[in-house]
Amino acid sequence: MPPAGRSDDNPFNLENPSILDIAPPEPKSLEETGLKMGLLSDIALKFLYYSGTGTGMAIAEELCLPWPGVIERVVDFVATEKLVDLRGGKGFGRASVEFVLTEKGREYARDALTRTTYVGPAPVPIDQYNALITSQTEENPVVSREDLLMGLSHLTVTEELLDKLGPAVNSSRSLFLYGPPGNGKTSLAEAISRMFGGEAFVPYCLEIDNQIIKVFDSLNHSPVPLEVGRDGAGRRQTFEMDHRWQLCRRPAVVVGGELTLETLDLIYSETARFYEAPFQVKANGGMLLIDDFGRQKVHPTDLLNRWIVPLEKRIDFLTLHTGKKFEIPFEQLLVFSTNLDPKELVDEAFLRRIKYKIEVKNPDEETFRDIFQRVCEAVGIPYVDQAITYLIEAYYKPRNMQMRACHPRDLVSLIKDAARYRQIPPALSKDLLDQACEVFLVDL
Template sequence: MNMQTSNVIAPPAPKSLEQMQLPLVMMRDILIKTIFRKNIDQVSELARAICLPIPVTQELVDLARSQKLVEATGTLHANSGGEMGYQLTDGGKARALDALAQSEYYGAMPVPLEVYAEQVKRQSIKNIQVTRDQLTSAMGHLVLPPELLDNLGPAVSAGRSILMYGPPGNGKSSISNGIRDSLGDKIYIPRAIEYAGQVITVYDPIVHSAAEEQTDDPNSLRRTGNRYDTRYVRCERPTVITGGELSLSMLDLVYNPVARTYQAPLQLKSTGGIFIIDDLGRQEEPPQKIVNRWIVPLEEGRDILALQSGEKFEVPFDTLVIFSTNFHPNEIFDKAALRRIFYKIKIDGPSQQDFLKIFAMVARKKKMPLDEATLVHLLKKKYPTIDNIYANYQPVFLIDQMISICEFEGIPYQMSPELIDRAWANMFVKEETIVH
């Protein structure tokens, strides 16, 4: 039976070793490394540690027993429903040490890359249809021109790349986060995947927020166990946000020479979710180079990664990529690159009318009473000095500054032309030459 999570079909749990599609020796070695490292002696605990159903784990234990690597201890554990205890033989310990020298990896069995690729299709970001209501409620805290949502909605639903550009401080980052919040369903992230006998860890608690798991009571008669393959973690759709620190090497497999395992690069961790490249143009590498790296994945839905040996292989690429920049696109991209980014959306500063709306909304939220004379001073005296260019971040900045001054002076929250002048001075630094 397939589990539904919204419309995502869960990965079915394997029923036998044969269904695993992993090399037997690899599975056996992970089993004995796990027994050795975690000092586990019961099949039910082992099954939890290697994330396989109990019958499949038992099959693996029996295989290791037939090879004289594991033996039964002959003790039945009274507190665990009379479970048999197992331990490594001397040969098993030697083999475990040998296997650990080849790779430190133990614990959850990896999912073969081709099996994972099937799950990626079941939970593709392209299957998501975002409604206007979902987007509006996810962006509820932002004051946005209605035509912006007209453009964003179809872009998100298409699951194609988006370029947001425009002056800084107008919420491109908040909008990216709003897009993420509007997705709302859960998908399954493998703890690790396997390719050519190599283990690549994917699940990363920093990127993936695990949804609440329902745990079974082991003593209840009706165990609903293995509703899905527990080698996966059920998570919110992931979001990776990178800014000026992004370098091209972050998009390669990371090899850990001590553990002799690989870690998935950022874009593989963001599969089924969103990859936000903020502040494009502020990275060490030129933006054109960064976009070139994404061209094949964006066009063909696959990415190419390389092992230590230099062997290249394909992984699914299923990510909504959002580029965000304060530069005009023509300044940082050539026409070929621009053509490949499907949606280009300009995020402008607010009009004076919208600015006042945001200012009033922020003031109300922060319990700062509005004062007409102060607003007139701000619009007539202050903004003309910067060519009346409004930005979405300014109301919060100015009001927070006035609040800090009131709290320091020990006076009730209030705004005045004098307080606005003090707040304004912190928003812009006066042009002057500093004598060294």
């Protein structure tokens, strides 16, 4: 029997094994990389410049390209140009021979560093990237009602909200979550991202016009091990793909008040002399959440106007510091989350382009009690329904106060603090509830 979670058709234990059908194949020649000899030799020379020496295989591992047919030719080229010397090595074959820069090679490396300081995995040409990302979108799984229920099982969600979220999630287009603060809009968006499941291919970096754009970001991309799997008989299986790409969990990029128009285009470092990809490129194949929309330094209308073409055409346009513009896919679920009235933020024309506008309302009393019970169970405090009745009758109704989904969590946290101070077990007692409400609900 195959190990749990694996099968003959899924030896690598992937959530979406069909993603491997579009995996970029390992290039067998320099031509298949889509890159010029000059760019690859520059990266190899800079690697040797920083490391002092390196074998052919070390160069191949640094550039994430195979030795035969690719790095072998790069090394032949720099050796022919007398940019490197052989220092010797262990084993047989040139792959295990150590190379060191000649004085001419050091000059070439320093010159290459004036153009860009980038050293690492070789970039993926923009045309190869665009083709794979477009194909990858066709592999997006359908999120069923059961998937939705499971993905939101840790939250209390009404049937009405559930039936609105389902089609929006499967659209993989755009979603506007709005409503009063504290009702779980961000939690919903994060749960939606996890619900997508599956994997996506992310390149370490891109190349266009010999310019390098760094895409892979360890804060937003979680690699999936894909070195060795086992089939149903327990036999080891390997999967060879282009190692300039990483198979990652579907990205979920969250940005808030730090978002500006500048961060939605390429960010060029004058010091490093290469680019950092903007948020929407890092989110390709997953979700981009604009949290607290309307709280950014840039005006919401200007920010939203930036999204009009990507939302309609599913492509974005980025600009190099040379002034050249180029196309790149815009393939993600774009989620806006705001506490403000959407009509006060944007005009009707833009709202029409956002296909799904879903209000996340204040919980009713039944939902409020259910949330309180879940919170109590999570922290090990006995739930007492009469205590919630007291809370509502003594505090919410007399003050005409709206219940919020975050209140149970916050009140229970305060009850625990008070109980710890008094050195008594936390409980939904009148004394502890009163103490929590007096410091928490006073200004609400």
